[in-house]
Amino acid sequence: MMAVAGELALAALAAILLAWLLALVLSHFLPLLLNPKAPRGSFGWPLVGETLRFLAPHSSNTLGGFLEDHCARYGRVFKSHLFCTPTVVSCDQDLNHFILQNEERLFQCSYPRPIHGILGKSSMLVVLGEDHKRLRNLALALALVTSTKLKPGYLGDIEKIALHVVGSWRQDGGGGRVVAFCEEARKFAFSVIVKQVLGLSPEDPVTARILEDFLAFMKGLISFPLYIPGTPYAKAVQARERISSTVKGIIEERRSPGSCKKGDFLDVLLSSNELSDDEKVSFVLDSLLGGYETTSLLISMVVYFLGQSAEDLDLVKREHDSIRSNKGKEESLTSEDYKKMEYTQHVINEALRCGNIVKFVHRKALKDVRYKEYLIPSGWKVLPVFSAVHLNPSLHGNAQHFQPCRWEVCYFLSIGSVLLTCHLYW
Ligand code: HEM
Incomplete structure (x- = not known):
């Protein structure tokens, strides 16, 4: 009698485990079958998907093996399975812009549940x-x-x-x-x-x-x-x-x-x-x-x-020395002094571009979203990857190199556009 009960319990446990595995596999592959128009890509293993490869450490002024490999294979927008969720990863500047411009209309902030607990x-x-x-x-x-x-x-x-x-x-x-x-x-x-x-x-x-x-x-x-x-x-x-x-x-x-x-x-x-x-x-x-x-x-x-970069360090030092030389020894820096630090600002911009402190943010599609040739299915996670835009060689020449002077052009362009805008309004 005891042996039969034991066998039954074992069979029940095996059935539960099997059902759980089946549910896991189905929940992993079902989104693939139901959304044939989602961007190309791969889902990896059930549950973990491709998360571990996505999060593998790499130098911050490189894309990392996972993104390089997936962009080469599927293009700058691809599907994957990350953080236990079907995901569209965007390394495309226009799509990233579109996602962030449509906050709460088409997309919503969506950090993994455990982070909410903390x-x-x-x-x-x-x-x-x-x-x-x-x-x-x-x-x-x-x-x-x-x-x-x-x-x-x-x-x-x-x-x-x-x-x-x-x-x-x-x-x-x-x-x-x-x-x-x-x-x-x-x-x-x-x-x-x-x-x-x-x-x-x-x-x-x-x-x-x-x-x-x-x-x-x-x-x-x-x-x-x-x-x-x-x-x-x-x-x-x-x-x-x-x-x-x-x-x-x-x-x-x-x-x-x-x-x-x-x-x-x-x-x-x-x-x-x-x-x-x-x-x-x-x-x-x-x-x-x-x-x-x-x-x-x-x-x-x-x-x-x-x-x-001894040359950039020297330029920053010279800029600071020239501001300091106009002040008393004990005098604190003012906001006007900081505004004069033009080259320092270029260095900060370039460190933000190459350093990629925040590589991507977590979003979720609130409805089916069509963008150019892509369909982003409702409920899927969407990850706009900023580092991919910062390091895109067609947007930034010599993209992997730290070159603060590249911002000089932007600085003059931005002054130019301000002047142009002023003239348009005047
Ligand atoms: C280099 C410096 C910084 C970087 C690169 C940075 C980056 C970011 C990014 C990418 C987000 C958007 C997150 C998202 O929407 O998912 C964000 C949001 C935020 N950051 Fe920063 N941040 C910086 C400094 C700071 C500082 C100094 C503070 C406060 C003292 C701050 C407070 C916040 C807050 C409160 C949010 C949430 C805003 C919202 O949800 O509307 N950040 N930051």
């Missing part, structure tokens, strides 16, 4: 539709108020933090000391954001606590999404909760009678009646997340590329 339901990368529009408009309005109200102070603060970080390399005699620049750039970016957003100085013990939690939070964002105590994913979700309660504590302190204004982004945020407390906390987290990795990577990229 970012929280009020994050701007998670909120959709009218709510997203409302948050984005508010963010722009608040950023505008902050930048006009706080500009002189905040440029001075950024300069002080930069001098503090660079000064710390000179300690201990300086000579022979090796610094990991990426880490220094991270320290700098974090200190600037925490100062601007929460009014905290790098030495404040709360800053150290937020940094520790924030690093766990960042680690979880790129981890396997398994919520079991001890996994990086679970640690990230818990770290987010701790950062939220730290920020809520700071908000309560600011609201307490007798507390004075610090003139930071939080003051501006707290003066808004259009956001719930959860949304205010999410704004702070979005600013930390949005500004930390991106800005520090960009600074590191600038140093990396300038390190390989």
